[in-house]
Amino acid sequence: MAVDFDLSSRQKRLKSRARDFAESVLRPAAEAADTLPDPQAAFLAMRPVYARAAEAGFTAMFLPREYGGGGASMVDFLIAIEELCAVDPGFPTILLVNGLALMPVLWHGTDEQKQRWIGRAAADTRGEFLAGWVVSERGGTANFDHPNPRAGIQLLAEVDRRTGDRVLNGEKHWPCNAGGWDLRGADLNVCVARTDRTAGGTSALSVVLVERGTPGVTYEVIDKLAHRTCQNVTMTFHGARVGPDDVLAHGDGDLLIHRNFTWSSPIAGIAAVAVARGAYEYALKWSRTYTGGGAVPIIRHQAVGNLLVDIAARIEAGRYLCWKAAHYLDGHPGQGHALGGMSKVFCGDLMQSVVFDCMRIVGVNALDTRFPMAKFYREAAVFPLYDAGNLAMQRRRAWGLMADPAFGPDTFVDGDPLEFTRSMEGYGLERPPGG
Known part of the structure; x- marks a missing residue:
């Protein structure tokens, strides 16, 4: 059967390694940096973490092996990114943007430019290179x-x-x-x-x-x-x-912008899933011990249990949509514009509802900055706004592709290729008379 959601043993090791890094290296640094009033100081505080990430191969894992990178698939990259973003979504954005900068060089650069920039990024094991x-x-x-x-x-x-x-x-x-x-x-x-x-x-x-x-x-x-x-x-x-x-x-x-934000869409989508997951994990743990002044933990109450079920389902659905988009991009490089946009939009929107529902479970204590819910709430505000915006480029690109006669309801179910062309651009834009 072609549909398979089982992680390979290698992918499970990658997930475990990324989770260990997120908990032991990223979490303490990110928690401290987030409280700094100077934004540049907060960024600089993450430089030792970035150096450790480079040493571990996370900063170059998505780059091609021929230029010294890790040669990871999009699905592999998503597995690692989810673990990092569940702890702090800001730091992995540095890695994402490195990719957004280097992909155009990979697609359009000369051999000399590819060797110079992609090779240099891949060779950086000290955490110095930024793009x-x-x-x-x-x-x-x-x-x-x-x-x-x-x-x-x-x-x-x-x-x-x-x-x-x-x-x-x-x-x-x-x-x-x-x-x-x-x-x-x-x-x-x-x-x-x-x-x-x-x-x-x-x-x-x-x-x-x-x-x-x-x-x-x-x-x-x-x-x-x-x-x-x-x-x-x-x-x-x-x-x-x-x-x-x-x-x-x-x-x-214009076409490069579309392609680049298609490449990043499932990555941003899985980052949103990760934030939702982080909030859910905390709310689940809270509900198993907090009684709200009653005799039993609140997870024993039907209202809380039902809400946790819905939260978990939304997270699972979002994750698998991102995996599907990443798998499609692995099989059809430079395509998947609608599917990628859908994964980012869907997950960015569902994450906000998940985080807020988790705050309802935690209750008024969610407002206490000693607990992580306030940070999850702040981080959740980012995803519908960045990476081409859920109300802007992402939906409009998907809309343009779906309006094309070549698109059908089974295009993504069957994994069929569908190239994005200029005829799919411009939907939603006001046109001059006769244009």
């Missing part, structure tokens, strides 16, 4: 593929006719990892920029590689409600220059 995926802007970028040149991505990368360099001017808001450990920049920032100021988003966007130390780039840390163990910044470009060879996916930046 940033730089897309979001202060004015919003959900409509990055809009036909109006003044909508969507507005970071300009214009050609200097004399040198052939691309000159960058503008601002990015929210990129993770981009400031680097010292706010002088990540080793590599992969930036989506407008390379044609006269065209719409389906032909005007490209990817620009910005190395650490490039003059004309500044970074300002954003102070966040949650995910405090990773770094987000406002990144400002004032005449920053990159060479002509550092422009990738020229004119195809």
